[in-house]
Amino acid sequence: MTKELEHSFVAQLEENQNIVHKICRLYTNDSESHNDLFQEITIQLWRAYPKFRGDSKFSTWMYRVALNTAITLYRKSKRMVQTQDYEGVSFKITAEAYDDTVEEQLKLMYKAVKNLNDIDKALVFLYLEDKSYREIAETLGISEVNARVKMNRIKEKLRKILNP
Amino acid sequence: MDELEVLKKEWQSREHEFPKLSSKEIYPMLLRKSSSLVKWIFYISIAELVLWTSLAFVAPESTKQINEAMGLRTTLLVVSIVGYVITFIFIYLFYKNYRSIKVTDSIKDLMSSILRTRKTVRYFVYYNIGAAILLLTFTNIFYYSKKETLYATFSKFSEDYAAIPPESFTTVFFTAQILAGVLLILLLVVFYRLVYGILLRRLKRNYKELKKIEV
Numbered sequence: 001m002t003k004e005l006e007h008s009f010v011a012q013l014e015e016n017q018n019i020v021h022k023i024c025r026l027y028t029n030d031s032e033s034h035n036d037l038f039q040e041i042t043i044q045l046w047r048a049y050p051k052f053r054g055d056s057k058f059s060t061w062m063y064r065v066a067l068n069t070a071i072t073l074y075r076k077s078k079r080m081v082q083t084q085d086y087e088g089v090s091f092k093i094t095a096e097a098y099d100d101t102v103e104e105q106l107k108l109m110y111k112a113v114k115n116l117n118d119i120d121k122a123l124v125f126l127y128l129e130d131k132s133y134r135e136i137a138e139t140l141g142i143s144e145v146n147a148r149v150k151m152n153r154i155k156e157k158l159r160k161i162l163n164p
Numbered sequence: 165m166d167e168l169e170v171l172k173k174e175w176q177s178r179e180h181e182f183p184k185l186s187s188k189e190i191y192p193m194l195l196r197k198s199s200s201l202v203k204w205i206f207y208i209s210i211a212e213l214v215l216w217t218s219l220a221f222v223a224p225e226s227t228k229q230i231n232e233a234m235g236l237r238t239t240l241l242v243v244s245i246v247g248y249v250i251t252f253i254f255i256y257l258f259y260k261n262y263r264s265i266k267v268t269d270s271i272k273d274l275m276s277s278i279l280r281t282r283k284t285v286r287y288f289v290y291y292n293i294g295a296a297i298l299l300l301t302f303t304n305i306f307y308y309s310k311k312e313t314l315y316a317t318f319s320k321f322s323e324d325y326a327a328i329p330p331e332s333f334t335t336v337f338f339t340a341q342i343l344a345g346v347l348l349i350l351l352l353v354v355f356y357r358l359v360y361g362i363l364l365r366r367l368k369r370n371y372k373e374l375k376k377i378e379v
Contacts, residue, residue: 006191006194009194010187010190010191010194011187013190014185014186014187014190017182017184017185017190018179018182021182021183022179022182025182039193039196040198040199040200042190042193042194043193043194043196043197043198043200044198044200044267046194047198047267048266048267048268051268052268061268064267064268064269064270064271065267065268067271068267068268068269068271068274069200069267071271071370072201072271072274072275072278072367072370073200073201073202073267074200074201075199075200075201075204102170105167105170106167106170106171106174109167109168109170109171110171113171117369117370117373118366118369118370118373119271119370119373119374119377120373122271124168127168127172128168128171128172128175129175130172130176138270139270139271140270140271140272140374140377141269141270141271141272141273141374142272142374142377142378143378146377146378147377149377150377155166155168158167158168159167162167
C-alpha cells in the first residue's frame with residue numbers, strides 16, 4: 001500500500017515538478033536555496049499526500065502546499081545571499097515578438113516581481129499561472145473581490161516601476 | 165500592451181529551462197527530514213512545557229523543610245495541585261492547536277493556526293511567570309509577617325543565613341529575593357524576544373500583509 005502510494009506520488013510530482021521549480025525560482029535567489037526549498041516542498045507534499053482525495057486536481061492541490069511551504073514554513077538558510085542573480089533569467093522570446101526592448105522590459109518586469117513582498121508575489125505567481133480569481137482567493141484565504149482589487153494595485157505598482 | 169500580460173505569455177514557454185528531476189532523484193527526497201518552521205516551533209514549545217513543568221521538581225529538599233517549618237505545607241500543596249491542572253489544560257490546548265496546522269489550508273488559515281499554537285505556549289509561559297511572581301510575593305509577605313520565625317528557621321537550615329546578624333537579616337533576605345526575581349524575569353524576556361523574534365518575524369510580517377488586503 002505504502003509502495004503504491006509512493007509510486008503514484010513520485011510519478012505525479014515528476015510530471016508537475018515545474019510548478020515547484022517556478023515557486024523556488026521566485027522565492028529564492030541561488031541554486032542551493034532553490035534545491036533546499038524544493039526538498040522541503042517535496043517533504044510537505046508527501047506528508048499531506050495520504051489525505052489528498054483526488055477531488056481536486058493534483059496540480060491545484062500542489063499550488064497550495066508549495067506556496068504555503070515557500071511563504072510560511074521554509075526557514076531560509078543563513079548563508080542566503082542578498083544579491084539577486086537576474087542575469088541568469090533569460091526569456092525565450094517568440095520570433096514575431098523579438099525585440100531587444102521587449103526582452104529588456106521582460107527582465108525588468110521579472111526583477112520587479114521578484115522584489116515584491118511574499119504575499120504579492122504569490123498573487124502574481126498564480127496570476128501568471130493563469131489561475132482564476134476564485135482560485136487565487138481560495139489559495140490565499142481572502143475574498144475574490146479583495147484578490148481582484150489587490151491584483152489591480154500590484155499591476156499599477158509594477159507599471160510604475162517599469163515606466164517611471 | 166500590459167507588461168504583465170507579456171510576461172504571462174512568456175511565463176509558460178520558459179518551463180523547459182528548469183532542471184528536470186527524475187523519479188530516481190525524487191525518491192530519496194521523501195526520506196529526508198523536514199526543517200520547517202512548524203517543526204522548530206513544536207520542539208521549542210515542548211521544551212518550554214517540559215522546562216516549566218519540571219521546575220516544580222527541582223526545588224531542594226531544604227525548601228520543603230523550610231516551608232513546613234513556616235506552616236505553609238498545606239497551602240503549597242493546594243497551589244501545586246491547581247498548578248498541575250492548569251498545566252494539563254495548556255498541554256491539551258497546545259496539542260489540539262498543533263494538530264490543526266495543515267499545510268493544505270489556505271495561506272491565511274495556515275498562518276493563523278501556527279500563530280494560535282504559538283500563542284497558547286506564550287500564554288503558558290506568561291501564566292508561569294505570573295504565577296511565580298504571585299507566589300513569591302505572597303510567600304514573601306507571609307515571611308515578612310513572621311520575621312522572627314523566618315530568621316530562626318533559615319539560620320537553622322543554612323549556615324550562610326546563620327552568619328548574618330539578626331538585625332540586618334530582614335533587609336538582606338528580602339533584597340536578595342527581589343533582585344533574583346527581577347533578574348530571572350529579565351533573562352526570560354530577552355530569551356523569548358530572541359528565539360521567537362527570529363523564528364516568527366517573517367510569518368508575522370506576511371500575516372499582516374494578508375490582513376491588509378482584507379481591509
